[in-house]
Amino acid sequence: MARKPDGKHEVETTGHSWDGIEEYNNPLPRWWLWTFYATIAWGIVYTILYPAWPLVDRATGGVLGWSQRAEVAAELEAVEASQADLRAELVSTDLTAISENEALQRYAVQAGAALFRTNCSQCHGSGAAGAVGYPNLLDDDWLWGGRMEDIAYTIRHGIRNEDDPDARYSQMPAFGDLLSREEIATLVDHVQSLPDGADPLAGPGGTLFSENCVACHGENAQGDRTLGAPNLTDAIWLYASDDQSLTTLISQGPFGVMPAWGERLGEHGVRALAAYVHQLGGGEPEPEAEE
Numbered sequence: 502m503a504r505k506p507d508g509k510h511e512v513e514t515t516g517h518s519w520d521g522i523e524e525y526n527n528p529l530p531r532w533w534l535w536t537f538y539a540t541i542a543w544g545i546v547y548t549i550l551y552p553a554w555p556l557v558d559r560a561t562g563g564v565l566g567w568s569q570r571a572e573v574a575a576e577l578e579a580v581e582a583s584q585a586d587l588r589a590e591l592v593s594t595d596l597t598a599i600s601e602n603e604a605l606q607r608y609a610v611q612a613g614a615a616l617f618r619t620n621c622s623q624c625h626g627s628g629a630a631g632a633v634g635y636p637n638l639l640d641d642d643w644l645w646g647g648r649m650e651d652i653a654y655t656i657r658h659g660i661r662n663e664d665d666p667d668a669r670y671s672q673m674p675a676f677g678d679l680l681s682r683e684e685i686a687t688l689v690d691h692v693q694s695l696p697d698g699a700d701p702l703a704g705p706g707g708t709l710f711s712e713n714c715v716a717c718h719g720e721n722a723q724g725d726r727t728l729g730a731p732n733l734t735d736a737i738w739l740y741a742s743d744d745q746s747l748t749t750l751i752s753q754g755p756f757g758v759m760p761a762w763g764e765r766l767g768e769h770g771v772r773a774l775a776a777y778v779h780q781l782g783g784g785e786p787e788p789e790a791e792e
């Protein structure tokens with residue numbers, strides 16, 4: 502026993518004493534003790550009800566049979582069930598009506614974005630901005646058309662591939678066999694002047710152009726979407742516009758190939774991708790009175 506500093510009370514000590522400083526043996530506070538017993542009781546109940554003690558390759562199961570894996574599986578199932586409706590709806594809705602249904606459009610664009618990352622970005626870039634020979638899908642400059650149906654067709658069948666008999670197809674001739682070097686050089690200058698507003702049919706370049714090029718690129722040089730022939734009057738180049746590149750391109754003829762995706766990704770994938778590409782910025786609306 503020891504006397505407290507106030508000199509009045511006696512306190513039990515542990516018997517330890519350091520340089521005259523003694524350790525009191527106070528009882529633990531009640532509330533603390535009861536909380537402590539409660540956690541022990543709770544721990545025992547928990548280990549009986551839930552998975553707890555580690556065994557060699559798993560843990561004790563617990564009498565409730567609860568498992569995190571089962572919970573995740575149930576959650577996934579619920580998500581899939583809720584998406585099954587949207588999947589079915591996407592495949593059955595008229596292509597042009599998808600964007601009118603907000604929930605469906607949101608679902609399609611999300612699914613399309615995911616498919617784009619895995620299947621398309623290696624050629625068109627992760628942001629779909631394209632590269633030399635691979636068109637930018639963000640602008641409204643389209644080779645083959647920018648309406649939902651056009652885009653879906655391009656994705657489903659691809660372009661100039663040998664796997665799909667319905668692939669979009671056209672072939673610009675290799676003019677190296679048909680024209681002289683000087684004529685090609687004249688055409689290169691001429692083509693370079695078109696985005697600046699030069700008359701496509703004027704001058705010696707214009708004559709060569711009307712004899713060799715208008716069948717596909719048009720008398721106004723604005724291209725032809727049924728042939729995938731680019732508009733030559735805008736400053737947007739699928740390939741490059743320097744002398745060397747244009748000379749090679751006109752001499753050898755470009756031949757851009759895109760795989761067909763219809764079989765690989767199915768109708769659902771094609772439609773999701775079309776919705777995604779269409780809303781990237783350059784998608785074109787349906788003409789008002791088509792019938």
Ligand code: HEC
Binds near residue numbers: 652758
């Ligand atoms: C192997 C490379 C490659 C892959 C992969 C690829 N594309 Fe293409 N894509 C091309 C090329 C090349 C062209 C342009 C062909 C041409 O010159 O007409 C093109 C053109 C397009 C066009 C037409 C653009 C226009 O202006 O009319 C669309 C739309 C398109 N791709 C979408 C996709 C989508 C969606 C995917 C993924 C499912 C995809 N592409 C995957 C190479 C690819």
Ligand code: HEC
Binds near residue numbers: 732750
């Ligand atoms: C049979 C149709 C056809 C004819 C004829 C034709 N072209 Fe093309 N041209 C195309 C097609 C299709 C493409 C795109 C090919 C591709 O994407 O692989 C193209 C692409 C080009 C490009 C690339 C444009 C860009 O944005 O990079 C140039 C330049 C061009 N043509 C110039 C000419 C000139 C000059 C002539 C005449 C000497 C000519 N073409 C004749 C079909 C034609």
